[in-house]
Amino acid sequence: MALKLIAKQLEKLYQEIPEECGFSAGPLEDDMLHWEASILGPEDSPYHGGRFWLRIDFTADYPFRPPKIIFLTKVFHPNVEPDGKICIDFLQDEWKPSYTIGYLLMAICSLLLHPHPDNPAHQEAANMYLSDPEKFKQTAEEWTKLHAPLDV
Structure with a gap:
């Protein structure tokens, strides 16, 4: 079923996401369970001007597991x-089984715009986001320029 x-x-993916989201996604070679995707850093975020690559690994029990x-x-x-x-x-x-791949990519793009520092995975980034937003923005922009250049 997965x-x-x-x-x-995959067939509907490019109809589901607005073109301005600047994404690409698809299976690695012919393996439908393992994908690579990219999203552009959204405008009005410190990630703007960057391309971020993602790996998506589905399980055989997708969509019942994320x-x-x-x-x-x-x-x-x-x-x-x-x-x-x-x-x-x-x-x-x-997680909800109704979430589509397109929804997930848009949600991750939205997460770049609106972090959730109350439940952080990266404590230093969360602390800086809350205590010194300007320094956070500067650091995120520097990382974007260094690690996510568009011309690569």
């Missing part, structure tokens, strides 16, 4: 661990 659903979602999604690109963000793991409720205990 492979059939994933293939169906896929594992990690940032392959280093990103300074309260909800992203240094190893790239995204810690947010919609990928864990708040």
